[in-house]
Amino acid sequence: MIELLERADPAAVVEVDKERLRAKVDQAIGLTPRLARSPASRKRPLLAALASAAAVTAVVAVVIALRPEPQPDVFQSVIPAPNRLGLLPGVEQVVGLETGGVKGMAIDGDTIWVLESLHHKLNRIGAADGAIEASYEIDAYAEGVVVGGGYLWLSSYDHEGEVLRFDPETGQVDRTIALGGAPGWSAWFGDSLWINNEQGDLFRITTAGAITSMGTGEVKGQGLGYLWVNDPATELISSIGPDGARGEIVIPTHPGLETMSGSGVRLLIEAAGKLWLMDGDYPWGTNLSVFDPDTGELRTFGAVTFGLHSMIEFEGRVWLTSHTDHLLIRIDPETGEVRRYPMPGKPGGLVASGGSLWVALHHPGALLRIDPDAGLLEAGDIVADDWNRFPHRLLCTGGGDLEGPTIILEPYDWIDYGSWSVVQAQLLNQGHVVCSNGYVDGEASPEQRAAALNQALIEAGISGPFVVVANGDGVHTIRLFAEARDDVVGVVLVDPMAVGFGDFLEEQTGDHPPFADLDPATSAALDFGTVPLVVVGQDPEKVFLSPQFIAGFGPETARVVNDYWQDGLAFYRGLSTNVSSRVAAGTGMHMVIWDQPGLVVEEVLNVISRGD
Amino acid sequence: MPSLSTPPRDIDSGHKFDSLFADHYLAVYRYCLRRLGPADSEDAAAEVFAVAWRRLEQVPTGEPVRPWLLAVAYRVVGNHYRGRRRRVRLSARLGSEREQVVEPEASDPEIRLLRRALDSLRSADRELLRLSAWDGLSNAEIAAVIGVKQNAVDQRLFRARARLRGRFDQLILESSGVNARKAAT
Numbered sequence: 001m002i003e004l005l006e007r008a009d010p011a012a013v014v015e016v017d018k019e020r021l022r023a024k025v026d027q028a029i030g031l032t033p034r035l036a037r038s039p040a041s042r043k044r045p046l047l048a049a050l051a052s053a054a055a056v057t058a059v060v061a062v063v064i065a066l067r068p069e070p071q072p073d074v075f076q077s078v079i080p081a082p083n084r085l086g087l088l089p090g091v092e093q094v095v096g097l098e099t100g101g102v103k104g105m106a107i108d109g110d111t112i113w114v115l116e117s118l119h120h121k122l123n124r125i126g127a128a129d130g131a132i133e134a135s136y137e138i139d140a141y142a143e144g145v146v147v148g149g150g151y152l153w154l155s156s157y158d159h160e161g162e163v164l165r166f167d168p169e170t171g172q173v174d175r176t177i178a179l180g181g182a183p184g185w186s187a188w189f190g191d192s193l194w195i196n197n198e199q200g201d202l203f204r205i206t207t208a209g210a211i212t213s214m215g216t217g218e219v220k221g222q223g224l225g226y227l228w229v230n231d232p233a234t235e236l237i238s239s240i241g242p243d244g245a246r247g248e249i250v251i252p253t254h255p256g257l258e259t260m261s262g263s264g265v266r267l268l269i270e271a272a273g274k275l276w277l278m279d280g281d282y283p284w285g286t287n288l289s290v291f292d293p294d295t296g297e298l299r300t301f302g303a304v305t306f307g308l309h310s311m312i313e314f315e316g317r318v319w320l321t322s323h324t325d326h327l328l329i330r331i332d333p334e335t336g337e338v339r340r341y342p343m344p345g346k347p348g349g350l351v352a353s354g355g356s357l358w359v360a361l362h363h364p365g366a367l368l369r370i371d372p373d374a375g376l377l378e379a380g381d382i383v384a385d386d387w388n389r390f391p392h393r394l395l396c397t398g399g400g401d402l403e404g405p406t407i408i409l410e411p412y413d414w415i416d417y418g419s420w421s422v423v424q425a426q427l428l429n430q431g432h433v434v435c436s437n438g439y440v441d442g443e444a445s446p447e448q449r450a451a452a453l454n455q456a457l458i459e460a461g462i463s464g465p466f467v468v469v470a471n472g473d474g475v476h477t478i479r480l481f482a483e484a485r486d487d488v489v490g491v492v493l494v495d496p497m498a499v500g501f502g503d504f505l506e507e508q509t510g511d512h513p514p515f516a517d518l519d520p521a522t523s524a525a526l527d528f529g530t531v532p533l534v535v536v537g538q539d540p541e542k543v544f545l546s547p548q549f550i551a552g553f554g555p556e557t558a559r560v561v562n563d564y565w566q567d568g569l570a571f572y573r574g575l576s577t578n579v580s581s582r583v584a585a586g587t588g589m590h591m592v593i594w595d596q597p598g599l600v601v602e603e604v605l606n607v608i609s610r611g612d
Numbered sequence: 613m614p615s616l617s618t619p620p621r622d623i624d625s626g627h628k629f630d631s632l633f634a635d636h637y638l639a640v641y642r643y644c645l646r647r648l649g650p651a652d653s654e655d656a657a658a659e660v661f662a663v664a665w666r667r668l669e670q671v672p673t674g675e676p677v678r679p680w681l682l683a684v685a686y687r688v689v690g691n692h693y694r695g696r697r698r699r700v701r702l703s704a705r706l707g708s709e710r711e712q713v714v715e716p717e718a719s720d721p722e723i724r725l726l727r728r729a730l731d732s733l734r735s736a737d738r739e740l741l742r743l744s745a746w747d748g749l750s751n752a753e754i755a756a757v758i759g760v761k762q763n764a765v766d767q768r769l770f771r772a773r774a775r776l777r778g779r780f781d782q783l784i785l786e787s788s789g790v791n792a793r794k795a796a797t
Contacts, residue, residue, distance in 0.1 A: 001777055002745060008723045008730070009746040011642040016654065021637055024658035025665075157734065182734055198735070 085344050085366060087422050087597060090376035092356060093369035095130045097123070102360035102367075104145035105310075105349030106152065108168075112351060112358055113152060114367060115145045122152070122166065127353035130369055136171050140164060148188030149207035153195075155183035161197050165209055175209040185219040185267060189227040190242050194219050200232055214244075220277075223270030224249075224293055237268075237277075251275070251291045252298050271313040272333035276301075278311050278320070288318075288331075304329055304338060310350035314357060315372070321347040321359060325395075326421075327379060328359060330372070340379040342395065342421040342436065343368070344594065377425045394456040396435040397428055404608060405465040405489050408453070409436045410481075412472030412495075419471070422597045427604060435462065446476035446516050453481055465489040467608055469600070471593055473497040475572070476518040479526045490607035491528055491576070494536045494592050494600055498568020499523045508557050526575075532610035533576035534603040537569050542588035578610065625668055632671060632681075633661055640681050643747055647689045660685045679753040682743070686757050725787060729779035737772035744769060 006012075085094045097116060104115035111133075112125040120141065124134040142164060144155035152166040154173070161182040165175035181197030188194075193205040194214070202217040217229035226239035226249065239249040268277045268291075275291040277298075288301035288308075307324025318331040321343070328341045328350075345361035352358070357370040370376070379395050396406075407427055409420040420436045427434045435457075457463075464487025470478040475496035482488040498504075502515040543549065544562035553561075573579050582603070587595040640660050644653040663684045664671055672680050730738055743754045751769060755762040 001773065001780070004722060004726055005730070005741060005745040005776070007720070008726045009646070010727075011645045011746070014642060014645060016638065016641040016645075016657075018637060021641060021654055021657060022633060024654060025633065025661040028658045028662035160732070160734070 085361075085368060085422065085594060087425070088344055088377060089425055090341070090370050090372070090374040091368050092371050092374070093130045095125060095132065095367040095369070097360075097365035097367060102348050102362060102365070103143040104154070105351050105358070105360055106145045106147045107351040107353050108147040108152075110353065111168075112353065112367075113145055113147065114349070114360060115142060115154065116365075117141060117143050122154070124168070125367065127356075127358070130367070134171065136166075138164070138166075138173065140173075144183060144186055146186050146188050146193060148193055149191065151207065153186065153188070153193045153205070155179075155186055155195060157182050163193065163195060163205060177205055177209055177211050179203065185221070187219050187222050187227060189222055189240070194227055194229075194240075196229075202229060220266075221268040223268060223275045224273075228268055228275070249293065251277075252296065254289070254298055254300060266308075267311060269311050269313050269318070271318045272316065274333065276311065276313075276318055276333070278308050290333075301331075301336070304331070305340065309348055312350055312352060314352040315355075317372075319350060319352070319357060319372075321350050323348060323362075326419075328357070328370070328376070341376040342379050342424065344419055344421045377421055377428070394435055394453070394460060396433065396460065396462065397424070404432060405467045405611070406433045406435060406462060407604060408466055408468045408478075409434065410449075410453070410468060410470040410474035410478050411436075412474050419593060423469075423593055423600050423604075426597060426601045430601070430605065446473075446480055446518055449477040449516075450480035450484065453477065454484065463487070465611075467492070467604060467611075469494065469604055471495060473516040476516055476523075479518070479523070479528075479575075482528060482531070483526050488528075488531060489611040490532045490604075492534045492536065492600070492603050492607055493572055495538050496535060496568065496572050498565055498571070501564065501568065504564050505561065508561050509553055528576040530577050532607045533573075533579045534607050535569055535572050535579065535581040536592060536599065536603060537566075537581065537583045538592060539583060539585050539587050540566070542586065546588070580606070628671075629661075629665055629668060632664060632677065636678060636681055637661070639678060639747070640685055643682055643685050644689060646742060646746055656685070656688050659688045663688070676753075676756070679749060679756040682747060682749070682753075683757045683759070686739075721787075725783045726776075726780055729776055729783055732779050733772065733775055736768070737775055740765065740769050740772045741776060 085091055097114070102114055103117035104113075106113045107127070110127045112127050114123040114125060115121075115138075116123065120138045122136045122138050122145070123132055124136070125132050138154065140154070140156040140158045140162075142154040142156040144153075146153045146155075150168075152168060154164040154166055156162050156164055159176075159178065161179035163177040163179060163183065163186075164173045165177070166172070167174050179195065179197040180201065181199045184196040184198060184200075186193055186195035191207065194202070195205065196202045196218045200216050200218055202214040202219070204212045204214050206212075216232045220228045220230060220237055222228065224239075226241055228237050228239055228251070229246075230237045231247070234250075236253060237251040238247045240246050241248055266278045268275050270276075274293070277289040277291065279287040279289055287303050289298055290301050291298045304320065305322045305325045305327060307322045308320055308329075309323040310321045312319050316333070318333055320329040320331070321327070322329060323346055325340075326343050326346060328343050328347060330339045330341070331337070343359060343361065345366065347359045348362055349360040350357065355371075357372055359368045359370060360366075361368060377397075379397065409424060411419055424434045424436055464485065466485070466488050467490035468478045468482060468488055469492040471494045475493050476499075478491065478493070482491060497515055497517075499518050499520055502517055540562050544558050544565060549561075550558045569581070573581050582599075584592040584596050584599055593600055637657065641653060641657040644656040644660070647653075648656055660681060664681060671677060730741065733741070739758070740754065743749045743757060744751070749757065751765045752762050754769070755765045758765075760768075
């Protein structure tokens with residue numbers, strides 16, 4: 001099949017007039033002003049080199065699909081449910097989801113519906129107590145869920161796009177309606193489901209499942225008593241009234257507001273008598289615009305943060321989640337005040353019920369019930385560096401008057417900086433300044449990350465001394481960072497990943513999770529000297545020596561992989577002459593920061609005291 | 613030598629860009645051709661190299677350069693689609709927004725069916741399969757082009773191939789049924 005596909009390439013033997021193409025290139029260059037060089041003069045020589053390396057290969061951060069990825073099977077069985085997310089201020093309840101990968105959420109009275117798309121599962125959760133009342137297998141890849149007419153309406157990508165009608169009484173999909181293209185946004189409006197496909201065909205589907213073409217347009221949301229869709233002819237968003245009349249109100253546009261799909265307004269909601277439009281596509285969605293129906297004017301609210309995902313109105317305020325920045329965001333529509341709260345994972349869906357917010361986390365798979373008035377941990381300034389499609393974030397929060405090193409929390413590649421928020425909250429209580437480092441999804445080498453971290457600190461005006469704390473493969477970044485600076489006074493490595501572990505794991509198991517890694521020669525040249533170091537290991541009995549791993553790969557592979565990991569820990573312990581280590585008993589792969597945040601805090605304070 | 617019309621930054625930059633163009637113009641052009649057809653592909657390819665010129669300091673050297681260029685092309689082509697879609701919608705509504713690429717008719721009936729099967733897939737699946745089979749990229753390079761992690765490409769490509777195989781088999785079956793009916797009549 002692959003060979004046949006290769007032969008089917010219509011361009012395989014097509015040539016192009018090289019000179020003519022070059023002439024076009026030259027013309028394009030001549031007409032296009034060149035970009036100014038980004039300033040790099042403040043970098044130290046090594047970091048300048050690292051930065052250069054980062055710029056050279058930083059081509060990958062644009063993530064075009066919001067679809068999350070499942071955990072590799074290797075670790076599927078050994079990741080325990082997080083049990084300490086409730087330590088984060090404001091989190092009232094944690095509902096552990098079996099798999100994560102939440103895409104769609106909907107609220108129906110006192111029931112929350114949560115769609116775990118990757119695992120074809122629809123969960124029915126009681127909003128009163130957070131209990132998972134039922135879990136239904138859905139034989140389709142569905143992302144959207146809308147409540148209406150006594151049914152749930154799931155938008156599925158299967159069979160070139162279709163809508164599934166799910167009857168909550170029977171727990172069955174009892175009707176399938178073809179869309180002729182991948183589904184777009186949908187909304188229940190009046191007595192019908194309104195949905196568009198990827199070609200921009202707009203449909204109205206009745207409760208009985210009858211589908212009617214409504215011309216063209218993309219559903220953007222509801223508000224002010226109308227459904228709002230864009231008009232491909234004018235590229236403006238206009239209203240559809242309860243009677244189906246279209247175009248009674250047309251939202252004007254402003255420069256830079258893209259209303260079409262792909263990079264345009266993703267959704268809109270009503271808040272405080274106005275429409276709030278979320279502009280931009282993942283991961284670049286940053287801006288909000290506000291339409292005032294009284295004046296007919298649309299104004300730019302401005303950039304909030306990257307990766308905006310969900311948006312709802314709740315108790316008079318606009319609430320959003322940022323998938324890439326791991327934030328829950330609150331906006332006061334009257335004053336324009338923006339507050340940002342770190343979430344301990346990738347937040348996706350967001351609904352409100354009974355005075356609480358419910359935020360779905362992709363990793364770890366959990367649903368958080370949040371009391372918005374309970375003093376959530378607030379994010380400090382965000383240093384954003386949109387470095388050549390490799391956006392980088394440094395989120396720093398001051399914690400009182402205590403003089404001491406600034407603590408930098410470096411994430412594990414997959415998990416990113418929100419994962420540290422429970423630890424961060426506890427360190428802030430100790431009076432420290434804590435910076436949680438982060439990156440928008442995408443491959444980034446440790447060299448790139450170390451350079452980005454250094455650059456962000458410089459631009460934020462944050463000087464040392466630093467205590468650096470790394471989780472998992474974040475160890476590689478931290479080692480490079482520490483080598484390039486002379487103001488790192490303490491290091492804590494949590495679950496540090498052995499150099500070459502990804503390749504070794506692939507040899508042993510055939511599976512190569514996307515771990516960051518360090519070149520062995522580079523690794524050999526790095527050590528912490530006399531800087532105090534703590535190495536925290538995971539519990540082998542919960543990871544490679546766990547019954548699940550042994551059952552999956554056999555006792556010999558389990559032993560060999562565990563030996564490699566333990567050798568890595570021993571190597572890390574040898575990197576400082578002032579070292580201590582401990583095992584986080586009972587905690588598995590990279591879960592220490594969630595399972596035992598107190599242990600991490602204890603060791604951070606330990607390393608600080610040893611540096612005094 | 614850099615072209616006279618190329619605003620020189622310095623001689624090294626000019627040489628670097630000339631080499632970049634000479635080594636990769638065909639791959640970039642073909643990438644654009646496969647997705648946009650002959651009408652827009654030259655302009656799109658020129659746009660890709662214009663971006664490369666502006667970001668010359670960021671262009672990698674060695675093996676990673678082709679994925680870097682195709683990552684730019686991926687976005688340039690995306691912009692062309694959006695622009696084209698608007699033009700199409702403004703002039704006359706088409707039944708489908710599929711890429712209007714005129715492909716030479718293949719003489720091999722299997723290849724014709726395979727192209728039909730490919731056309732019937734979701735655009736994301738088509739793109740992965742084309743990047744792999746036609747642009748010759750490894751999964752890691754595809755991940756760099758479309759901006760996801762390699763394990764995501766591994767999984768999606770696996771599924772896309774399975775879907776392609778399913779569609780292809782279905783078309784083969786349908787085709788053989790038609791042929792059988794023709795033979796019977």
